[in-house]
Structures are given as C-alpha cells and as structure tokens.
Amino acid sequence: MGKRAGVSRLFQSWFQALRADQCYAGEVNVGITCYPTYGGSGIVATELGLELAARGHEVHFITYANPIRLDPGTPRIHYHEVEVSNYPLFLYPPYCLALASRMAEVAETYELDVLHVHYAIPHSIAAMLAQQMLAAGASGRRRLPIITTLHGTDITLVGVDRSYFPITKFSIEKSDGITSISEYLRRETVNVFGVANEIRVIKNFVNCELYHPDNEKTGAAQYSPGREKLLIHVSNFRPVKRVLDCIRILVEVRQSVAAHLLMVGDGPERGPAEHLARELGVERHVSFLGKRNHVERLMPLAHVLLMPSTLESFGLVALEAMACGVVPVATKVGGVPELITDGEDGYLEAPGDIEAQAGRVTALLEDDSLHYRMAKTGRWNAAERYCPDKIIPQYESYYRDVIARS
Ligand code: GMT
Numbered sequence: 001m002g003k004r005a006g007v008s009r010l011f012q013s014w015f016q017a018l019r020a021d022q023c024y025a026g027e028v029n030v031g032i033t034c035y036p037t038y039g040g041s042g043i044v045a046t047e048l049g050l051e052l053a054a055r056g057h058e059v060h061f062i063t064y065a066n067p068i069r070l071d072p073g074t075p076r077i078h079y080h081e082v083e084v085s086n087y088p089l090f091l092y093p094p095y096c097l098a099l100a101s102r103m104a105e106v107a108e109t110y111e112l113d114v115l116h117v118h119y120a121i122p123h124s125i126a127a128m129l130a131q132q133m134l135a136a137g138a139s140g141r142r143r144l145p146i147i148t149t150l151h152g153t154d155i156t157l158v159g160v161d162r163s164y165f166p167i168t169k170f171s172i173e174k175s176d177g178i179t180s181i182s183e184y185l186r187r188e189t190v191n192v193f194g195v196a197n198e199i200r201v202i203k204n205f206v207n208c209e210l211y212h213p214d215n216e217k218t219g220a221a222q223y224s225p226g227r228e229k230l231l232i233h234v235s236n237f238r239p240v241k242r243v244l245d246c247i248r249i250l251v252e253v254r255q256s257v258a259a260h261l262l263m264v265g266d267g268p269e270r271g272p273a274e275h276l277a278r279e280l281g282v283e284r285h286v287s288f289l290g291k292r293n294h295v296e297r298l299m300p301l302a303h304v305l306l307m308p309s310t311l312e313s314f315g316l317v318a319l320e321a322m323a324c325g326v327v328p329v330a331t332k333v334g335g336v337p338e339l340i341t342d343g344e345d346g347y348l349e350a351p352g353d354i355e356a357q358a359g360r361v362t363a364l365l366e367d368d369s370l371h372y373r374m375a376k377t378g379r380w381n382a383a384e385r386y387c388p389d390k391i392i393p394q395y396e397s398y399y400r401d402v403i404a405r406s
Contacts, residue, residue: 028399029058031106033099033127034118036067038265038291039236040316041151044181044204045118046070048395051207051388053077055396062106064095068293080106096122100129107134107144113403116147121158124148124171145176145406147398150199152181152313152334155189157240169193177402179395182335185313200398203338204314205391206323207296208383213325213375214300223287223301228258229365232302232326234295234317235309237267242331244269245308245354247276249329250285252358257365261286261306264298300324303371304361310351312336318346319386322378327371329360345378 030052034045046067049059053076060078061067072079084098103115103126115130117123127146134144148171159168172178172189178199180186186199217230224230231250235241243263250261263273263286270288277283292298295317299305305321307330312318315336318328322345330336332348340346347360364371384390 027057028052028396028403029060029111029113030399031060031062031103031110031112031115032118033062033103033115033123034067036061036063036065036070038068040204040314041119041149041154042067043069043316044151045116045149047205047207047388048116048392049077050074051205051392052395055392057396058110060106060110060112062099062103064099078110096126097129099123099126100133103127103130104133108141112144114145114147114399116149116399118149119151120148120154120168120171121164124175125167128171128174143406145402147177147179147402148172148175149202150178150180150185150189150313152185152311153240155185155192156311156313156334160192165193169195172199173197176406177398179398181314182338184335184338188313188334202394202398203386203391204316204319205386205388206316206319206382208323208387210296211299211320211323211382213379215325217301219297220301223262224260226258226260228260228285229304230260230262230302231304231306231361232262232264232299232321233306234264234299234320235267235307237265237269237273239269240310241267241269242308242310242351243267243273244276245352245357246306247273247280247282247286248354249306249308249358249361251280251282252354253361253365254282254285256362259285259361259365262298262302263288264290264292264295266291295320296324299326302326304329304364306357306361307331307336308351308357309333309336315339319382322346323382323386325375325379327364327374327378329357329364331357341381345374345381 032049035042046069053059062080064082082099082102084093084095086093115127117127131144172195179202180199181204186201233246237243253259277286305326305328311334313335321328328346331351342348349356
C-alpha cells in the first residue's frame with residue numbers, strides 16, 4: 001500500500017470510529033427478544049430491559065406475550081407482540097418466520113441500533129433473517145447488529161440435540177456479538193461447538209432493592225402455622241431440576257427439625273413430586289404454590305433454598321435467594337461454583353446426594369448463628385458483585401462496541 005493510501009485508510013477508520021462513538025456514547029435503541037414466560041432467561045432479559053430503560057435507553061420487547069415481570073406502562077419500554085397465525089397446512093406454525101418479520105418491521109419503524117436476543121434457538125436465527133431483510137430493502141441504512149446471549153439449556157440441552165446442533169453453531173458464528181452468563185457456559189460453548197468467535201462473559205444480576213432480606217419473616221406463618229422453618233424451591237419443574245430430590249431432602253430434614261417446604265413454579269415434574277410427597281407421608285408439610293409473579297415476596301420468608309439440579313449454567317434463583325438472605329443448598333455443577341462459595345455463602349454437594357444436602361439443611365436450621373453468618377455473607381456478596389450497577393454497564397459498553405464494529 002502506498003504512503004498516501006495508508007494515511008487515507010487510517011483517516012477513514014479514525015473518522016468511522018469517531019462517528020460511531022458520537023452516535024453511541026449516549027442512549028441505545030435496543031430490541032429485546034426472549035421467551036416471555038417463566039424461566040431464567042426471560043427473567044434476565046426482562047430485568048435487563050427495565051434497567052436499561054431506567055438508564056435512559058429505549059427498549060423494544062419483541063415477543064409472543066408480554067414478559068411476566070414487565071409493566072408495559074414503564075417509561076421508555078415498548079412492547080411489540082409477535083402474532084403467529086395458523087393455517088391448516090402448517091402442522092407446526094412457523095414462529096421463527098413470524099418473529100423475523102416482526103423484528104424487521106420494528107427495527108425499521110423505530111430505527112433500532114441493535115437487536116439483543118436471549119436464548120439462541122430460534123431467536124438468533126430469526127434476528128439474522130430480519131437483518132438480511134433490512135439489508136435487502138434499505139438504501140443507506142446502517143447494518144443492524146445482533147447480539148445473542150446464551151443462557152444454558154440453549155447450549156447444553158437443545159443445542160447439542162442432533163436436530164439443532166448445526167443451526168446453533170451457525171447462530172453463534174454469525175451473531176455480531178455473543179455473551180454468556182457464566183465462564184462455565186463460555187467454555188462449554190467453545191468445547192462443544194468449536195467456535196472461534198469471542199464470547200463475552202456477562203454474569204446474571206439481581207435487583208438488590210427488590211430482593212432483600214426480611215429478618216422478621218413477615219407472613220411466614222401463613223405457610224407454617226406451626227412456626228416450622230421454611231425451605232423453598234423455585235423452578236420450571238423440568239427433569240434437570242431434580243424436583244423430587246426436594247421432597248426426599250424434606251423427609252430427611254424432618255427427622256431432626258420441623259420444616260415446611262414451599263414449591264414454587266410448575267412443569268412436568270410437579271405431578272410426580274406431589275405423588276411422592278403423599279407416598280412419603282409429608283404432603284401436609286409441602287405447599288405447591290404454582291407459578292408466582294412476585295418471587296421476591298416469597299423468597300425472604302424462607303431460611304434455605306433447595307437447588308438440587310443436575311445442571312445449572314448460572315443458577316439465577318440461588319442469586320435471588322442470596323440477595324434475600326436465604327442460604328442456598330445446591331449442587332456443584334456447571335456455573336454454580338462461580339456464584340456460590342461452598343461453606344461461605346451456601347453449600348455445594350453432588351447431584352442426587354440427598355443425605356449430604358439434607359445434612360447441610362439440617363445444620364443451617366439447627367444453628368442460628370451459622371445461618372445468620374452465611375445469610376449475611378450471601379447478601380453481601382450478591383450486593384457487591386451482582387447488583388445491576390455492577391452488571392448493566394457491562395452490557396451498555398458491549399452494545400457500544402458491537403454497534404461501533406458493525
Ligand atoms: O433452567 C431454567 O430455569 C431455564 C433456563 C432458561 O433459559 O430460561 O435457565 C437457564 O438460564 C438461567 C438464566 O440465565 C440460568 O440461571 C440457569 O442456570 C439456566 N439453566 C440451566 O442451565 C439448566
């Protein structure tokens with residue numbers, strides 16, 4: 001390259017960087033897509049949108065239903081429903097295509113700067129279609145960058161399924177930015193899919209003002225009239241959560257301490273868990289509460305959270321528990337050890353080891369000073385490391401990087 005061409009190229013890239021910086025040093029106009037029903041990824045996406053809006057960004061949710069924790073009246077929050085019309089020919093309604101059309105429409109009308117999708121399949125593929133539709137139709141429009149956040153089962157269960165493996169790999173390779181909610185999931189994605197692109201780890205967060213301890217445990221008597229201490233489990237009751245273990249742990253714990261278990265959520269393992277509770281004679285000591293919108297009201301009533309999962313890429317519910325001063329007794333799997341320090345702010349045991357998990361719960365319920373110490377450390381760690389002011393700026397800066405690069 002000649003000297004003049006080199007200088008002109010240098011000037012050009014400096015000018016582009018300056019322009020990108022000027023455009024995006026301020027607020028971002030972001031489209032967010034997630035599974036809006038119950039589940040960790042939808043909760044993270046919704047809370048992220050709310051936090052971004054509170055910081056002055058415009059946030060457009062593009063989903064098939066209003067996300068459960070979203071109040072559509074919130075300033076700078078916009079909700080765009082994806083309608084999936086059916087037709088007798090379609091055995092499977094093509095949701096991905098309806099989503100792509102809606103994404104393109106919203107991106108064009110509201111001049112989105114970036115599309116941020118949570119859970120790879122099918123959201124990132126729909127976003128890519130939208131990106132291509134916009135590029136084909138637009139003259140002079142900036143390319144719409146896509147960021148995909150990986151949450152766990154999109155990689156460890158769905159992604160590795162033979163039917164979805166190639167498209168999941170493609171979606172990771174072709175996204176303009178990829179984030180993962182733990183170091184474990186980043187490593188796993190690289191190992192399983194052999195992808196070479198950078199994956200930025202941005203951990204989950206918890207609203208520490210909403211999720212806070214209640215030392216008086218106000219309202220706990222409603223669930224345990226006999227003043228038994230409360231254990232809590234919150235999940236989508238899928239097999240990966242090992243829901244039946246919660247019932248077995250309760251049976252063991254009740255050999256030494258009076259305890260009552262709150263089971264929050266619903267899913268395929270609820271029926272079997274209810275059946276097991278009856279079979280083991282503890283049905284009076286378990287309350288199946290179903291899906292609840294305000295987990296932050298229930299969580300602080302408990303002393304201990306049970307999270308006996310086979311796998312968790314992060315374990316958001318354990319973070320919510322820690323923020324509420326509830327000690328998690330969990331399993332040493334996936335990204336959980338990045339969140340819980342065994343013996344300091346929770347306990348980690350092997351999946352399926354009922355005796356060990358029950359032993360930890362019993363110790364916490366019998367020893368108030370041990371419980372107090374661990375609960376306090378958990379709240380401290382949650383507030384120090386995982387409050388929105390620690391995590392949201394990481395997303396903001398990543399958005400700006402990806403937009404500038406695109
Ligand atoms: O397992 C769930 O609760 C559902 C799933 C989801 O995608 O909604 O949760 C995943 O994402 C959560 C939020 O990032 C993580 O806290 C969970 O650990 C992760 N679940 C698994 O890895 C099994």
